[in-house]
Amino acid sequence: MGDYADLPGVRTWYETEDGPGDPLVLLHGGFCTNETWGAQRADLAAAHRVLLPERRAHGHTPDVAGPLTYQDMADDTVAFLETVVGGPAHLVGWSDGGVVALLVALARPDLVRRAVVVGATFRPAGEAFADPGMLDAMTPGSADMEFFREMYEAVSPDGAGHWPVVAAKVLDMWRTQPALTERELGRIAAPVLVVSGDDDLMTLEHTTALYRALPDARLAVLPGASHLVPLEKPGLLNGLILDHLAERGPVETMMPVRRAGG
Template sequence: MTTAAAKQTRGYTDIGGHQTWFADAGGTRDPLLILHGGLSDSELLLDRLGPSLGERFRVLAFDRRGHGRTADTDAAFHYDDMAAEAIAVIDKLVGGPANLVGWSDGGNAALLVALRRPDLVRALVLIGANYHFNGNMPTEPGGSGPQALRDRYAARSPDGGEHFATFLAKSQAMWTSEPTLTTNDLRKVSTPTLVVAGDDDLLTLAHTTSLYESLPLGQLAVIPGASHAVVLEKPDLVTRFISDFLSAPGTPKTLLPIRRKANA
C-alpha cells in the first residue's frame, strides 16, 4: 500500500507573487491544511502531526513569508497578511473548503480565515491561539532567541541565519500589538471550532476560556502537563483530539447540555 508520505509533493509555488514552500499529500481524502506557529515552520508540524492525520486526511502545509523555507520580505508581519496567504493557498491547492489546524500564530491566522472566508473552512482547530494580544502571559523579552530556534531557522531560511534577529524582532512587534479581535467578532464565526491549549500555556487560561465561550460552535480541550508547545510535547494526544473532533465537528450530543442548550 502506498502511504500518504510517499505521495507527498514538496516544493515551491507562487502565492501572491512570492515563491512559497508547500507540502501536499495529494489524493482524494478530505483536505486538512496545517498552519505552523511563530518562529517555526511547516516541517516541524508535518513531522509530529502529519503521519497520524495523514491516515485520514489529505494533509497540506506551507511556510508563511519569512518562515521556514520561504524567503522574507521588507514588510512587517501582520496576521491579516498571514490569513490572506492561507486563503490564497487554499484557493490554489485545494480549490474549495478545507479543515484548518493552526498552532499559535497559525491558529490566529486560521481564525481570521474563518471570519473572512467561511466558505473555505469546513472545521477549525485552534491550538494555543489568541484573539487579542492581551491574552499573552507576561514573559521576559526574547533576546536573541533560544539557540535551537536560531539553528533551525539558519538551516532552512533562504535569508540565512544572520536574518534571524530581524525575523525575531518582526515577530515580537506583531505579538505585542496583534491580534485585536473582540468577543463580538468571535460570535460571528459560524465554523465548528475546537480550541486546544496546554494547562501551562503562554496564553492565560481565562483568555482561552473566553475564546471558547464566545464561539457559537466551540469545543474546548485543555491538556494537562503541557505548555504552549503541546503539539510537540503530546502529539499523539493532540492528533487524537483533532481526529475525534473532525469526525463529527457539529454540535455534540451530550447528556446534560448547559452552554450548548442555551446557544441552541
C-alpha cells in the same frame, strides 16, 4: 514532498501528505517550520490529504518587505486555499497558526470546514500571555531564541544573516497583534476545537474567553502540557483533532447547559 506556489503575496513553500478524505491544512507556530509537525503528519494523513504551507518569513518561504502581520498571513492562506487546495479545507493551527486560522475562518467562511486552534490568542501578548514580560528577554541573539534561530538558518532562502530582521518583526507583531474582539469571533461559523495545555503560554482565562466567544466551539485543556502540546502530547492531540474533524452535525450531549436550545 515539497514545492513552491507562486501566490500573490509571497512565493510560498508547502509540503503534502496524500491521504484520503477532505483536505487538511496545518499552520505552524511563530518562528517555526513544518518540522515541528513531525508527530502529527502520519496520523492525520491516515484520514486526510494534509497540506503544510510555511508562511512568509518562516522556513523555506522568504520574507517580504515591511512589517509582519497576521492579516497578511491570513490573506496568503486564503490564496493558498484557492490556488493550491482548490477549495474549502479543515484548518489546524498552532499558536500563530491558530490566529491565522481564526482570521481565515472569519473572512472566508466558505473556505473553512472545521478548525482546530492550539495555544492560540485573539489579543496581543500583554493581554493574553501568562508572562507578558517574557518578550523583553527575547532578543534575536538570546539563548531562549537559539532553537528558533537554528531552525530558521537551516532552510531560509534569505540566509542566516536575515534572522535578526525576522525575529524583530515577529516580536513586534506579538506586542500589538492580533486585535480581535469577542463580537468578531462571534461571526465565525465553522466548528472550532480550542486546545490548550494546562500550563500554556496563554492564560487559561484567555483561552476560556476565546472558547466562549466562538458560537460553535469545543474546549480541550490537556493535563501536564505547556504551549508545546503537539510535541508533548501528540497521541492525545491527534486523536482529539481527528475526532473533531470527523464530527457530523451539532454536538449532542446528555445534559447540555451551554448548548441547551442551540
